[in-house]
Amino acid sequence: MxxxxxxxxxxxxxxxxxxxxxxxxxxxxxxxxxxxxxxxxxxxxxxxxxxxxxxxxxxxxxxxxxxxxxxxxxxxxxxxxxxxxxxxxxxxxxxxxxxxxxxxxxxxxxxxxxxxxxxxxxxxxxxxxxxxxxxxxxxxxxxxxxxxxxxxxxxxxxxxxxxxxxxxxxxxxxxxxxxKESKQKQSDTTHHKESIWKSFNKNVSVLFFVQLLISLSLSGLEATFAYFAAKKAGLNTVQLGYIFMIMGFAGAMVQGGLVGRWTKKYGESVVIQGGMIVSAIGFALILAVNNFLTAAIFLSIFGIGNGVIRPSVSSLLTKLSTTGHGSSTGLLSSFDSLGRIVGPPLGGWLFSISIGLPYISGAVITIAALGLFLVFRQKQMKPSNMS
Known part of the structure; x- marks a missing residue:
């Protein structure tokens, strides 16, 4: 190939x-x-x-x-x-x-x-x-x-x-x-009869929960930021469109140009941890939004941090998982979807209590995901130093 x-x-x-x-x-x-x-x-x-x-x-x-x-x-x-x-x-x-x-x-x-x-x-x-x-x-x-x-x-x-x-x-x-087809034909078909949850084993299970938490916090932000920016900075829908476009470009540029270099140099684990730290900082900064410029900058900081997590988690998962690549990435997508189902109503409910609460909770959830990941890494490093 x-x-x-x-x-x-x-x-x-x-x-x-x-x-x-x-x-x-x-x-x-x-x-x-x-x-x-x-x-x-x-x-x-x-x-x-x-x-x-x-x-x-x-x-x-x-x-x-x-x-x-x-x-x-x-x-x-x-x-x-x-x-x-x-x-x-x-x-x-x-x-x-x-x-x-x-x-x-x-x-x-x-x-x-x-x-x-x-x-x-x-x-x-x-x-x-x-x-x-x-x-x-x-x-x-x-x-x-x-x-x-x-x-x-x-x-x-x-x-x-x-x-x-x-x-x-x-x-x-x-x-x-x-x-062109990438999957090599295999004569052994035993793994095809295994449960889908076979991918969810103790070596990698934490990665699924990390993805769930990151997806949950992101979708909570996406569901509420338009209302938050309108109230805090008086931004209209056209300005919000531009802000999300800038955030999308920033995240895509980092994913396409830098994730590969960073994971090659430092390993996926370090990139995931760095992404979560930058994400949490981005959530905190969003609370200080007061005009178009601050909204674009702070949301882009969040987008860059959040953007490097998913590809790095996917990469690490396919290295550590003992099941087929499709089985493990399919289950990861499932956890990502669960976060996107729960995140918007949760974000909306928190917003109704206090407009800054979705972003405070987003930072807390991201830090919790980081803590979970650090515990996982500590256990992983005992038998091997695989990144």
Whole structure:
């Protein structure tokens, strides 16, 4: 497998996947409202997607260990195309729910399979770089996607869904013709019959909880920051769009350009710890936001710290796990989704008590994750000094 050729192709694929996903983010609430959804139903529309990802990501990861990465990735991307198309033609709320359930179920194949693909084609030394490149593609997709969605929503609210569906179809064609299979065929099939939870063993279980806590704190921030910035600094939606774009660029640049170098030089463990420290500082700084500039700087500091954690955790997990790469990355995606389900309502509830509470709790949760990780590292270093 030629890593130098495969990684840029995978970057392009995941970028296009996330552009398609990002296109509908700013439009879905208004589109659902136009069809007749109330705020509770809108919340359920968002939650059901993450719930499907929580349930099915481990199954897709394990299936990719069995039949290969390419066919599972094609199922995931094809599922996105179908889901976006059903949303585009929806005239009733139940149709939107069907589309979101189907989309969450099938698209949950994408992230664990992409991470397993990286683990297949990289050496342990370059694993962090590969995971960082996937992370950068995801980050940049989220930067450009919402901007494209906003532009096309001026034509009609359904137009971004058609664009997202078409983008996913183009990506599917790209995968089928250009991406080569990375999974080596194995004659031994015993691990295919093992429980999905086999990946959750004492050597790596803490990594899943670390990812859960980091995801929980991040999604709590994402759910409340618009309200916080409006109250504290009087920022409007356009300014917030720019702020999240700046944060996305900062995180993506670090993931794509520096994670690989840092993990190669210092090891994943040091990068994870550093990321958590910077994240916690970012949370604390957000409390001092008082204008556009401070919001952009402080959120970017948080984004840089948070952005290096997931690729480094993924890299370390694939090195330490004794099960297939797809099984372990699938379970990791499941824990990530759990954080995204619990985080927004928790953040909203904390915000209703005090507007700074989601960020104070975010810092506390991140420090707790750091403590958990340090205990894990201490135990790991006794039998070996693997980073």
């Amino acid at each position: 030629e890593t130098k050729k495969a990684l840029p192709i995978l970057f392009a694929i995941m970028f296009l996947v996330m552009v398609g996903f990002g296109i509908i983010i700013p439009v879905l609430p208004f589109y659902a409202e136009e069809i007749g959804a109330n705020p509770t139903e809108l919340g359920l529309l968002m939650a059901v997607y993450s719930l499907m990802q929580l349930i099915f990501a481990p199954y897709w990861g394990r299936l990719s260990d069995r039949i290969g990465r390419k066919p599972v990735l094609m199922i995931g991307i094809g599922g996105l195309a179908l889901s976006f198309f059903i949303q585009a033609i929806s005239t009733e709320l139940w149709m939107l729910f069907v589309a979101r359930i189907l989309g969450g179920l099938l698209s949950s194949a994408n992230m664990p399979t992409a991470m397993a693909y990286v683990a297949d084609i990289t050496t342990e030394e370059n694993r962090g770089k590969g995971m960082g490149i996937v992370g950068a593609a995801v980050g940049l997709g989220f930067v450009f996607g919402p901007a494209i969605g906003g532009i096309f929503s001026k034509i009609s609210l359904s137009m971004p869904f058609y664009i997202a569906s078409a983008s996913s179809l183009v990506t599917l064609i790209l995968v089928s013709f250009i991406l």
